Amino acid sequence: HSGLFGNMNVNKLGLSLTLGTAEGRDVLLDLIKWCDVLTESFSPRAMRAWGMDYDSLKQIKPELIMLSTCLLGQEGPLSRVAGFGTMGAAIGGYIALAGNPGGSPIGPYSAYTDYLSPRFALPTILAALDHRDRTGEGLYIDQAQAESSLHFMSTALLDYHVNGRVPQLVGNADPDMAPxxxxxxxxxxxxxxxxxxxxxxxxxxxxxxxxxxxxxxxxxxxxxxxxxxxxxxxxxxxxxxxxxxxxxxxxxxxxxxxxxxxxANSSAAADDPQMRHRGHFIAMEHPEHGTTTFEAAKGQMTETPPSYRSVAPSIGRDNDLVLRDILGYDDERIAELAIADALT
CATH class of the missing domain: 3.30.1540.10 (formyl-coa transferase, domain 3)
Known part of the structure; x- marks a missing residue:
């Protein structure tokens, strides 16, 4: 029901599994055998506890590409610290830079590193796919969100490393422009x-x-x-x-x-004439929420324009489709999963 989830998952299929059950994990293993890339963002211990860490999975599928993305990575003294983008912004130094002089740090909008880290995850996955296509080998990608975000702190970090200066709160001021x-x-x-x-x-x-x-x-x-x-x-x-x-x-x-x-506030941004011209906002019928507005694709490709087939999945919406059409399960197998509470 989250608007954020809905906005980010148009056209996607959803399979709802209870991974605390052996039957649910068996379904996931079948999906892993079918897929090219597995991505997960659990805390570092979760996949290992289910016997689904990369070392275990590559025994089943050597060509698997797996991305694990969490706050601070899979290894190291603080790897078990849980959190999301707001904590990542604090760890990466972003919150300390945003605010008015003499005031409190206020940080960037929203869970900032949640939006930065996928920009690094995607090209890394593409590089891994290229490696697999050339060598037949899979590989494991361990991404720490806070670490990835440091790329955008480069000016402040270099100023500290080279000059020993720690940036202070400056509000909207810029060192290279005035006003x-x-x-x-x-x-x-x-x-x-x-x-x-x-x-x-x-x-x-x-x-x-x-x-x-x-x-x-x-x-x-x-x-x-x-x-x-x-x-x-x-x-x-x-x-x-x-x-x-x-x-x-x-x-x-x-x-x-x-x-x-x-x-622009939210109302003005939603009614921006340039965004309207580019078709940035699309209206789709949601079975539970009625007509709902979502963002369109962020790039416009002349030869392959995007299509919008379905709203983001509600919990369990596509279970039958995925189990039957992708994994080839029959009625008996699906019924067994339901009886075992492997599906949600």
Missing amino acids: HGCYAASGDDDWVAIAARDDGDWANLCSAMGMAELINDDRFADLAARRTNEDELNGIVATWTSEHGAVEIEYMLQAFGVPAHAV
Whole structure:
């Protein structure tokens, strides 16, 4: 029933097994014999306890590719620490970087590393498939989500390793751009994001605000000066934005070549004209929730456009289809599984 689950699992089949039963594990073993890739995200002890760790499974299927992804990996002194993306963001340093000066760290939106780690898992699986196709050998991928996410902390990590500096909370400020922030517009809780990438953007922003005299003001003459006087600079920009609507500012500044966009809440994002043009949101009929909106595929391929056949599976929806059509089970075998409580 989760909206997040529904959004991420359109077109997928679902088989619901009770892996605490021997019969349920037998079904999973049959699926493993059928599949190319097995992915799992249990805590490190779970698959081993069921006798389904990679060393055991490769005896059954030597060409199997298996990915285990968890918070901190399968081995090491902290490998048994359980958690999800919010903990990964804390371990990876993301939460310590997000927040306003003098305030508390607030971290990025949602369970951040849950969204980062699949970007590394997928190409690794593709490389493993290529290896298998060339050699006939399977392999095991041990992914620690917190570790994968460190790639996107590279600037902060390098600054520490090379210069010994630990980044501090800076709000919306950027070391290479000023002004750079989110400013209140005239509407009720309306905001606009503005970024001046260089002196040219700053000059264009001044012109758009009707304050051309600031272009040659020594306080804001270059990036270093603007960063030194950033509080005063932000005050000037904020005073101007408070007199205009967020969308008005967006169009005005973009016409001057200055990066700017009204801050969209969920309602505005769902009704964004560019997203509508690209067909990003699709409506499908859900048997339990009625007409429901989901995100479409994230890329548009000209020769093989995506199709949307079914909403995400509810628990047990596709049990019969998977057991009969994929695994070839007959009525008697399926009934035995039901009697053994192997299906949910």
